[in-house]
Amino acid sequence: MISYGPIIFGLIFGLILGTQIKTNYIKDTKFTRSSYVIITIVAILMASLGEFPFYTRLPLSSALVSAFVGIMLSKFIFARSN
């Protein structure tokens, strides 16, 4: 049985946080799409801790994955312009 609480609220939290990530102001460095691919791989590695409280039912932590998906979604949908 999948717990829907961490998935729903992680996504909402991620959507709230991701709206404020704006990379247009950064000087000397540019974040391309390949940078976000690397960040995604690192996030999946971090999430491989497993889902709490048992850590064995799912291979990935659903809260971390849904928060990451929320951050990326809202970063690319809402935070594109200044």
Place this chain on the structure above:
Amino acid sequence: MSQILKLIALPISIILMCMGVMTILGGHITPGGGFQGGAMIASGVILSILVYGIGNSPLEFSHTYIEVLESVGALGYIVLGLVGLFAGGFFLYNVGTDLNNVVPAFIQTIFHYPDVSNAGIIPYLNIFVGLKVFVGLSAIIIAFAGFKKLTEEDVD
């Protein structure tokens, strides 16, 4: 700051924020909770502001954003407490779990967190506290960085 720091700070900030959200959402069954998770999210924001500077940081919150989230955090906590007061007789009574069997079933269903544990309103309280703490700590750092910038301008 150096080029390497600028390359690595934003990815670390994003991962830190994800870990903070995970800590908040596991607060009722694992060590951690709203305050700790909120502080972890704020640490991501602080790292970003320290490395990129206050004007160029990719993670910089507007006044309205801070104001709205802070208010939602505080009001949500109070509203959950008042629901417990009116439905169960005590302020912050856990209407989702209802140990005294005094709350109607539909209210219990509404405030029951969809999880394997029977935690009731505790995860919701963690979420509201997490929102408030992350915005509050970020606001303090943004204000400090802004004051420093003002002082430098005065000296110049």
